[in-house]
Amino acid sequence: MNAPVDMDHARIAATTPLDRLDPSNPAIFRDDAWQPYFARLRAEAPVHHCPESMFGPYWSITTYKDIMQCELAHKVLSSDSLHGGISIRDRDKALRLPMFIAMDPPQHDDQRKVVQPIVAPDNLAKMEGIIRARAIEILEGLPRNETFNWVDRVSIELTVSMLATLFDFPQEQRRRLSHWSDCATALPMPGGLIETEDQREAALAEMLGVFTGLWNERVNAAPRPDLISMLAHGAATRNMTPREFMGNLVLLIVGGNDTTRNSISGGVLFLNENPAEYAKLRANPALVETMVPEIIRYQTPLAHMRRTATADFEVGGRTIRAGEKVVMWYISGNRDPAAIEEPDRFLIDRKRPRQHLSFGFGIHRCVGNRLAEMQLKILWEEILQRFPTIEVVGKPQRVYSAFVHGITDLPVRIPG
Ligand code: HEM
Known part of the structure; x- marks a missing residue:
């Protein structure tokens, strides 16, 4: 179902008439072939209209500067799920999931404030020890001289364990969190994780049931610094409908799951693809x-x-009309040479490494950005203490999605 078909991406990207170029095709990301599509768009049509795609017509914003302009224009560029939400795929209105990432002010701002303290410096400091202990346990349990899937053994394990900590969710059931997260984002397809929207709804209803139990325990207890207790006690969230609770759970689980997981996997891959950078890191772990x-x-x-x-909106010399869909391609903005020097190179000692769009910008900028960075930092500190090298020994398999940019399988071997 999801087997790569032979697509000559370089040719398609170069020769398709510009007005028919469609960078939203998930195969482009599965095949790790997105670069030439976006390089062409940035050069020839940085604000580009695609009239027809599997997601309907949409505008692409592909340069760093234009993406920043759109991020700051939240008064005319809505995130609200009533208008279509935050991903290119329109959800069936009846299955709409309200969550604060897909809301506009003032409701967005009020709900965001409720969960913001989860990443307050004192809370992060408390979590650091837990994350480090888990990272050590996971790394110590890895096999030597044997091929295994890094994604499953490390990336997923560490992120779901952190999520269980954030929710104060039973650690022994943590894999249920990644299952629900995967169900929430999967594209329904024959033979896929979910085949129909009904199956997605069933998985999310199961998630809601489990979390409602935790909510009921915590709503009458004193407030605690976990996400469920925060939502149960927060003025803007304590009266949420079950559907809204479900939506915000999906936000917090997906937000903290796929993203960090794929950064953990990506790091191992990039260091293998760039041995000189790996050598630099070994020589200077700082x-x-x-x-x-x-x-x-x-x-x-x-x-x-x-x-x-x-409302009508001008960007990059083009006019986007009220009602039209606008896709801000962070993946392209992050490779824009007008904003980032040598953007296609992976350089671990950049002077301004935080100048990127991966966490978004403006009022929706990622709540968990410091937590994600902390998790990766701890993991790499502990890796460097133990393993001089982690060898990628097979071809990575990638997610079939234009939204979640990730790796499902990364075969590695740690020499013993
Ligand atoms: C929002 C990326 C980790 C929670 C976002 C946005 C992006 C993003 C692109 C939307 C920004 C925008 O629209 O301008 C990432 C990446 C991560 C990561 C790349 C890891 C490397 C996390 C973690 C959490 C989290 C660990 C913690 C639970 C959220 C939440 C929002 C959000 C709650 C909604 C913010 C709002 O709408 O105001 N994230 N994220 N994220 N992220 Fe993250």
Whole structure:
């Protein structure tokens, strides 16, 4: 179902008439062939209209500068799920999931404030020890001289364990979190994780049931610094409908799951593809500090965020009309040579490594950005203490999606 078909991406990207170029085709990302499509768009049509795609007509914003302009224009570019939400795929209105990433002010701002304290410096400091202990446990349990899937053994394990900590969710059931997250984002397709929207709804209903149990325990107890307790006690969230609770759970689980997971996997891959950088890191482990944001830029775990124009809007010399769909391709902005020097190179000692779009910008900028960076930093510190090298020994398999930009399989071997 999801087997790569032979597509000559370089030729398609170069020869398709510009007005029919469609960078939203998920195969482009599965085949890791997105670069020539976006390089052409940045050069020839940085604000580009695609009249027909599997997601309908949409505008692409592909340069760093134009993406920043759109991010700051939240008054006319709506995130609200009533208009279509934040990903290129329109959801069936009846299955709409309200969540604060897909809301506009003032409701967005009020709900965001409720969960913001989860990443307050004192809370992050408390989590650091837990994350480090888990990272050590996971790394110590890895086999030597044997091929295994890094994604499953490390990236997923570490991120779901952190999510369980954020929610104060039973650690022994943590894999249910990644299952629900995967169900929430999967494209329905025959033989896929979910085949129909009904199956997605069933998985999310199961998630809601489990979390409602935790909510009921915590709503009558004293407030605690976990996400469920925060939502149960927060003025803007304590009266959420079950559907809204479901939506915000999906936001917090997906937000903290796929993204960090794919940055963990990406780091191992990029160092293998760039042995000189790996050597630099071994010689100077303090470079973890600048390498972590570089991994996040280079991976760009969410390829885009989408907005919908609520009024006519000018960007890059083009006029987007009210009602039209606007896709801000972070993955392209992060490779824009007008904003980032040598953007196609993975360089672990960049001078301004945090100059990237992977966390978005403006009022929706990622709540968990410091937490994600902290997790990656701790992991790499502990890796460098133990393993001089992690060898990628097979071809990575990638997610079939134009939204989640990720790796499902990364065969590695740690020499013993
Ligand atoms: C929002 C990326 C980790 C929670 C976002 C946005 C992006 C993003 C692109 C939308 C920004 C925009 O529209 O301007 C990432 C990446 C991560 C990551 C690349 C890891 C490398 C996390 C973690 C959490 C989290 C660990 C914690 C639970 C959220 C939330 C929002 C968000 C709650 C919604 C913010 C709002 O709408 O105001 N993230 N994220 N993210 N992220 Fe993250």
